[in-house]
Amino acid sequence: MARIPANTAQELLAASFSGMVFGFLEDGCQEFEQSYSSSDGGQSSQENEAMFDMDDDQEDAGEDEKDKKFWENQNQILQATLCRTSSLETTIRSVTKEAVRESAGAGVCGCGKAASGCRSCLMREVCGRLCNAGYDSAICKSRWRSSPDIPSGEHTFLDVVDNSSSRKGQVRVIIELNFRAEFEMARASDKYNRLVQRLPEIFVSKVERLQNLIKILCSAAKKCMKEKKMHMGPWRKQKYMQAKWLGACKRTTSTPPFSMGQSDRLRLRPKSSMLTVDLLGEIMPNMHCAAVAVV
Template sequence: MPGARIRIPFSQQNLMSNINQFEFLDEPAASLSDMVFKFLEDGDWSSGSEGCRENEMLELEDEGEENNGNVEEDKSFWENQHQLLHATLFRTSSLESRIRSISKEALKEIRMAGTICGCGRPMAASCRSCLMEEASSRLRNAGYNSAICKTKWRSSPDIPSGEHTFMDVIDNSSSKRGDVRVIIELNFRAEFEMAKASEEYNQLVLRLPEVFVGKVERLNSVVKILCSAAKKCMKEKKMHLGPWRKQRYMLTKWLGTTCERSTTMPPLSMGPSSRLPRPKASMLTVDLKEMLPDLHCTAVAVV
């Protein structure tokens, strides 16, 4: 308080025991304990505690509403992705339908016949490159300009380097539309599978066809939907999304600027391979006495 002076009796040995001897010159003497208790009585501490509890309850209610809002938002996101993917895949043109039909029929015949490619392996089981060559050849026999495409790209700050091989068909039957490119990917679903994905993402991937046949615009839309879902999935699981899962990298696989088209064909044979195995010489089958007539052999008794 202004103008007040305190006189402290330093002659006392125990300052704490005589603290009540403090005197204010301008006011009557009062003990420190009385002042403290009077201060506590004047303050409305019970109402303050109730206010804190009310604030805590409001914060908990806000958190609950926020969590409920996030759940509804996540559910709406995945439902929207399913609807977009369904609409994109099932809205197809007559050109895409014809190419898809020929491609599926060719793959079915190859699997049933057990075609052996020039690599000496079952084509349908392990040789993807020869499988693409055979399917592309059948599309060419049907009158389509089909080829094997190989894209390559260098690393950049956004994506790592890589390469990818797939099929395509370029249709120029209409002068008004110009060249129309149709992408054919035999392992399309596997390109988007992730080991630690959520159930919602896995269900979305299962909607993808194993063999994709579609125009560039359709491929672009599908990749955008799946990459957006992959980003959402990793965010929900609080995991890092690899650069090879991002939209730019995925599109570069099929729509890269550097693309080589090839129509070469390996030698094929239907059914089991007729190639005879090359005989291999072994030291165990060599007659040393014929090769070395002067060689003297001494019989040794085996005990």
Template sequence: MMFATSSSSDEFQSNEMELDLDEDDDESVGSVVENKSFWDNQHQILQTNLYRTGSLESRLRNATKEAVRDIQQNTKMVCSCSTQITVRSTCRNCLLLQVSRRLQNAGYNSAICKTKWKTSPTIPSGEHTFLDVIDRTNKKQDVRVIIELNFRAEFEMAKASEEYNGLVRKLPEVYVGKVERLSNIIKVLCMGAKRCMKENKMHLGPWRKHKYMEAKWLGPCKRDTSTTFLSIGYSEVMMPKPKAKASLLTVDLLEKLPNMHCTAVEVL
């Protein structure tokens, strides 16, 4: 199933500046006062979009965190590569599948989404996998909520400035929010990354650009609602029950009294 994203709505605060975040320019980074004003503004916009959430997002956030916590605490749950399933596990597919399954059991229309994009003049090709939930209780239109289990790490940069790292530290590890909210958060972080690289007189990698980051979650995607474990080789560790052993005394009695019907029992 292909799913296209919608545009931003008025309920989310965004940057008022209409600009191409990926366009390279030779402008200076401005004075100290201008830089401070820029970072203060980015922090304010980010905080507004992170904390003003609706009831649907709050319920889904709690359900997602509970699912992740249960998976982490289940030490008998492993994937086909024998890796314990955690948020930072290398086997991301197993974790996504388990969380999606738990959300479906809770009554949500959850699916594993995969975006894939081709190389363009400004960004390289790539693909990304995450979760979403489609809520159809709204009579006007469907509401799509994006779930990213490793959100903060997607924006971390080596040799970043303290101002940019301050933005990243505000991000939750597990993001659960509407498409419009995510779009504004991406814009804030990408503007911050661009300013950070300019201040450090460094080149901004194409995988850090606004178009690339948007393509990860907001591009056309395929939704897979299947929760079949065998599709990714999922298994649970099951220990066989030990067999009861007959004692030497029991064996001796059976040999001397062959006509008696005796039941061998284990002597502790």
């Protein structure tokens, strides 16, 4: 038996250690490490076509440097925020991903509207799986009125309310199956697109973390549109995004009929119990305190 050379052993140790640590992380984290180090160069020239009014800005030499700093900073705080994930979030994420993967494989849609599954059927499926796994999961529908800042709208997503930790009290975890798509913009700059590409498509997050991400992404969208000298749609605003996931919503808990994955732990739930969660009152005071510095 050949002995493993010392440096290889060290590498193995380091690899397994990082595997241990990164095993808990959001999927985007490792990708981030790679893409961040490889795509760092050659960014400065890419926005030139967007800046058709360069002459006026030329005298302000510090402006370019400031822009560069802004995007670097957004990338860094986005990475840090994505990676700061708890074991509760990690477990819920893996149940969610498995349900999505299996639904895609099954290729059926309960409502019969779509050949390969629609968003609402997928959400019902994931919600049922999470309930089967013992979580208090529900389909949440938020709805908000128009205000001077934002138009009215509604959004449907999933959540889990966890009461298992006596230390932390009640913890709410938001599950969005199409998270990245919510922030994609058709005519965005490369810098903005790169930021959005770091987001996972299936996003599982506690309320506070989601709040921070929204802040980061919306200020990036604002900056992007300003750089491109374009008007930003009001549905891109931080307030609008917050209303989607963090405003008042109606939680619908239901146990869909399941042919598979039934566990003994499955408790019977009322067919559809409606309760209203209003988190806005708790969220509002924090909205303006920039917990994540946006420079």
